[in-house]
Amino acid sequence: MSAATRSYVVYLGGHSHGVVASSADLDAVTESHYDFLGTFLGSHEHARDAIFYSYTRHINGFAANLDDEVAAEIARHPRVVSVFLNQGRKLHTTRSWEFLGLEQNGFVESNSIWNKSRYGEDTIIGNLDTGVWPESKSFSDDGYGPIPSKWKGICQNYKDAGFHCNRKLIGARYFNKGYAATVGPLNSSFDTPRDKEGHGTHTLSTAGGNMVAKASVFGFGKGTAKGGSPRARVAAYKVCWPPVSGNECFDADILAAFDVAIHDGVDVLSVSLGGEPTAFFNDSVAIGSFHAIKHGIVVVCSAGNSGPADGTVSNIAPWQITVGASTMDREFSSIVVLGNNLRFKGQSLSAKVLPGKKFFPLISAADAKLPNALIENATLCQAGAIDPKKATGKILVCLRGQNARVDKGQQAALAGAVGMILANNILTGNEIIADAHLLPASHINYTDGLAVFAYINSTKHPMARITPVTTQIGTKPAPFMAAFSSKGPNTITPEILKPDITAPGVSVIAAYTEAEGPTNEDFDKRRVQFNSVSGTSMSCPHVSGIVGLLKSLYPKWSPAAIKSAIMTSATTMDNSHEQILNASYIEAGPFSYGAGHVQPNRAMDPGLVYDLTTEDYLNFLCTLGYNETLISAFSQEPYKCRGSIDLANFNYPSITIPKLDTSITVTRTVKNVGSPGTYRSQVQKPAGVSVYVEPEKLKFKKVGEEKTFKVTLKVNKANAIKEYVYGQLIWSDGVHYVRSPIVVKAA
Numbered sequence: 142m143s144a145a146t147r148s149y150v151v152y153l154g155g156h157s158h159g160v161v162a163s164s165a166d167l168d169a170v171t172e173s174h175y176d177f178l179g180t181f182l183g184s185h186e187h188a189r190d191a192i193f194y195s196y197t198r199h200i201n202g203f204a205a206n207l208d209d210e211v212a213a214e215i216a217r218h219p220r221v222v223s224v225f226l227n228q229g230r231k232l233h234t235t236r237s238w239e240f241l242g243l244e245q246n247g248f249v250e251s252n253s254i255w256n257k258s259r260y261g262e263d264t265i266i267g268n269l270d271t272g273v274w275p276e277s278k279s280f281s282d283d284g285y286g287p288i289p290s291k292w293k294g295i296c297q298n299y300k301d302a303g304f305h306c307n308r309k310l311i312g313a314r315y316f317n318k319g320y321a322a323t324v325g326p327l328n329s330s331f332d333t334p335r336d337k338e339g340h341g342t343h344t345l346s347t348a349g350g351n352m353v354a355k356a357s358v359f360g361f362g363k364g365t366a367k368g369g370s371p372r373a374r375v376a377a378y379k380v381c382w383p384p385v386s387g388n389e390c391f392d393a394d395i396l397a398a399f400d401v402a403i404h405d406g407v408d409v410l411s412v413s414l415g416g417e418p419t420a421f422f423n424d425s426v427a428i429g430s431f432h433a434i435k436h437g438i439v440v441v442c443s444a445g446n447s448g449p450a451d452g453t454v455s456n457i458a459p460w461q462i463t464v465g466a467s468t469m470d471r472e473f474s475s476i477v478v479l480g481n482n483l484r485f486k487g488q489s490l491s492a493k494v495l496p497g498k499k500f501f502p503l504i505s506a507a508d509a510k511l512p513n514a515l516i517e518n519a520t521l522c523q524a525g526a527i528d529p530k531k532a533t534g535k536i537l538v539c540l541r542g543q544n545a546r547v548d549k550g551q552q553a554a555l556a557g558a559v560g561m562i563l564a565n566n567i568l569t570g571n572e573i574i575a576d577a578h579l580l581p582a583s584h585i586n587y588t589d590g591l592a593v594f595a596y597i598n599s600t601k602h603p604m605a606r607i608t609p610v611t612t613q614i615g616t617k618p619a620p621f622m623a624a625f626s627s628k629g630p631n632t633i634t635p636e637i638l639k640p641d642i643t644a645p646g647v648s649v650i651a652a653y654t655e656a657e658g659p660t661n662e663d664f665d666k667r668r669v670q671f672n673s674v675s676g677t678s679m680s681c682p683h684v685s686g687i688v689g690l691l692k693s694l695y696p697k698w699s700p701a702a703i704k705s706a707i708m709t710s711a712t713t714m715d716n717s718h719e720q721i722l723n724a725s726y727i728e729a730g731p732f733s734y735g736a737g738h739v740q741p742n743r744a745m746d747p748g749l750v751y752d753l754t755t756e757d758y759l760n761f762l763c764t765l766g767y768n769e770t771l772i773s774a775f776s777q778e779p780y781k782c783r784g785s786i787d788l789a790n791f792n793y794p795s796i797t798i799p800k801l802d803t804s805i806t807v808t809r810t811v812k813n814v815g816s817p818g819t820y821r822s823q824v825q826k827p828a829g830v831s832v833y834v835e836p837e838k839l840k841f842k843k844v845g846e847e848k849t850f851k852v853t854l855k856v857n858k859a860n861a862i863k864e865y866v867y868g869q870l871i872w873s874d875g876v877h878y879v880r881s882p883i884v885v886k887a888a
Contacts, residue, residue, distance in 0.1 A: 148193075148227035148322035149212045150392050151178075152428060153201040153220060154774030155435075162198065171195040174203040177220070181211050193318045194393055199432045200400040201777075204319060204393035222774050223422035227319050229388020230395070230416035230426070232271070232340050232381055233443035234676035235574070235625050261372040261693040263289050265311065266349040266685060267407035269390075269398050269414065270341030272334045272379035275310055277342060277670065279350030279366065279652040280375065282308035294376055294405030301333035309351065312376035312405060319393025320382045334379045337656040341377060343674050344413045346652035348682035349373040349689060353652075356671045358577060358659065359492040361473050362612050362650050366671060369686010369741075370693070378402055381414060390414045392425035399429025403436050408692045411685035413443045413678035415455035418632050421762070422771070427458040431775070434460045435755050439692065439700040441685040443677035444640040445627030449568060449723065451732065453627040457639045459793060460758055462688070462704050465627070465734055466646025466680040467620035470716055472613045473575035473648065473673075475583040477562055479503070479596050480604035487562070487583030488575040488648070489610050490659075490673055491550075495581045500604040501559055502535040505597050509537060509556070522549035522561075533557030536605050538593055541565050541584075547660035550578040560607050564590025570725035572624040574675050575610075575648040577659035577667070583607050587725075618715045622733045623647050624724035626677055629732035630865070634765065635799035636788035638884055641708055643721075643734040646680030648673045687741045694745060695814075701753035701792075702814070708794040709751070709879045710744045711737030730867050731882040736795060748877025749811040749820065749841075751794045760786050796852060796870065797884040801830070804855040811848055811872065811879070813841035818874035822850075827866035827885045831855040839872065854885060861887040 158166045174195045178188035194204040204227055216224040285308040294312030298304040306313055313334035321327045336342045350368035357363040378398040381390040402410055410433055412426055421427040430440040442456035444465045456463045475489040480500060506527060510519030514526035522539035537558040539549040546563060553561040560581040571586045597603045623646055631639040653672035658665030691703050715721050723729040759772050763782040773780045789798060789807045798805055818841060822834040833853040868883040
């Protein structure tokens with residue numbers, strides 16, 4: 142490739158060959174791509190050499206190595222919807238890097254419908270991730286019937302004879318040509334859907350893993366591991382590979398996986414990865430998701446791990462369910478006891494313990510720095526910054542941030558420390574995470590960390606001990622928002638509230654690869670069948686599992702109806718009956734949790750839903766200014782913009798007005814999916830805003846009946862607040878509470 146040659150995705154919209162296409166149809170599409178690109182490169186042969194993916198089934202387009210000038214020329218062609226660089230995206234787990242009565246997987250409530258022995262076996266959950274460890278008990282097919290006849294997928298194990306699918310794990314594929322276009326030729330070890338990293342196994346088992354008794358991490362958190370849809374069939378689409386400049390999953394591979402997954406017959410797609418928020422037609426996950434929902438497939442995405450800063454949320458298309466991360470009511474407690482008898486409760490999954498009740502000398506990492514090391518690097522316990530002469534035989538106190546939490550423990554151990562106390566910085570507040578450290582360790586919150594540092598500075602001979610880990614259930618407050626969880630507002634279309642929902646994403650135990658240790662560090666030679674991992678990557682498949690159950694229960698519901706059921710039944714209260722807090726224990730809001738924390742049993746019977754069709758999403762794109770030609774190509778049907786709709790009237794289950802001047806009236810339509818009844822409106826007004834609902838009462842006589850209502854919001858000029866304020870609208874018949882967040886900012 143020349144210096145100016147890079148890999149690009151050329152997106153041409155949808156296909157006109159229908160759902161059932163012959164191999165001749167698919168070959169004809171590929172030939173058409175060679176012909177099209179050939180007109181820019183001078184010959185069919187040059188085009189054939191340049192193209193490394195031809196998207197032929199549902200997504201129309203190709204990925205190719207192109208000079209920047211040629212890519213720019215192609216982008217101007219009227220047939221082309223968009224041309225964008227084949228860029229990398231990140232897995233949304235916090236393990237690899239750091240950013241500034243429940244059952245095992247955090248949400249499973251006992252309910253007879255969810256627990257029927259064969260319930261949900263016809264639902265197929267696909268996962269775009271790092272692949273799968275097929276030997277895990279979470280994917281055993283004991284007791285499963287035949288594979289559903291609708292399944293058209295494959296087990297792509299031609300170059301890995303040891304990889305097997307079964308009646309539970311019914312398909313597995315890998316996509317690495319986009320990755321290879323960035324890093325160069327790959328050896329044969331990349332030609333497998335096997336998960337060598339752990340992330341894909343963890344997320345897929347959280348969404349649809351079997352019930353596995355006596356699961357634990359080193360004996361901690363012992364219980365029955367259970368995916369959200371434990372009887373669903375599952376399929377793995379491996380699109381993520383060892384990181385290059387921090388990116389693991391490339392656009393060209395992601396689009397290839399979406400195209401094939403739609404063809405294979407999945408019902409749900411779980412996508413625990415993402416990049417910077419960007420225009421929809423330049424975003425492989427948004428494009429792939431749109432084609433999926435056109436076929437009735439629900440797509441669930443992680444919100445990202447770039448919190449707690451505002452405006453960091455990714456995967457912001459209205460046709461995606463976007464999931465933030467919060468804690469659950471389980472802790473792996475390890476107490477730090479200081480020489481002055483102060484005690485601080487931290488968390489850990491370290492299997493190693495310090496002897497008895499013995500105290501050890503305590504030293505801050507800054508005080509243990511090597512003479513030539515930077516104080517900032519030593520404070521963070523980074524490699525090559527700690528002096529063994531100062532640290533040996535002591536408990537070392539490291540500050541959280543930048544390098545991986547488990548790496549800090551390794552650096553402490555390499556310097557001869559007997560244990561580590563990991564203290565949060567101000568950004569991470571009260572969010573403490575249980576990691577499988579290699580030495581006795583406890584992770585404590587920000588205020589407790591300050592107290593430990595103050596104690597060290599107050600005495601000549603500071604001492605401490607760290608107690609062995611114990612598992613605690615029913616801890617309060619829970620849930621609270623994870624500090625890492627990316628937040629709104631939505632920076633692309635602020636009128637659409639994102640994230641949509643939050644779910645458990647901190648210290649989640651699920652199945653894991655046995656190709657690497659629980660910390661994924663080269664120095665970790667341990668192997669586990671289950672691991673505790675944190676991130677919006679972990680919360681996303683909780684919701685994917687719930688979607689799988691709802692798909693089984695209501696196979697005719699649209700993706701939008703399922704999303705509405707999940708959002709309007711959510712709660713904003715924690716287990717102390719207070720508003721959900723953030724990691725600094727300040728009240729959180731819709732930009733943290735969307736509609737609230739997911740409640741699967743309530744989602745099963747939402748009463749009313751806010752529905753949307755493919756046509757509604759096309760009207761949404763028209764309102765954003767995309768022209769009819771592009772939208773027609775996107776939808777593969779003739780489309781006419783019917784005059785610009787106001788985005789405020791888009792029938793979303795939340796109401797967001799980012800610039801309220803004086804007043805606005807928004808329209809919504811609800812569909813009855815429960816018994817006949819009369820719903821009355823209840824409003825909690827945002828500060829400085831008046832809210833009026835017309836009519837105040839909706840009477841439904843049958844299932845499927847729709848009613849439209851209007852909500853008028855008026856700024857009280859005298860009390861206007863020039864930042865976002867929050868309220869809510871509830872429709873209730875006394876049994877169902879259909880709740881929508883109201884998010885407003887005065888202009």
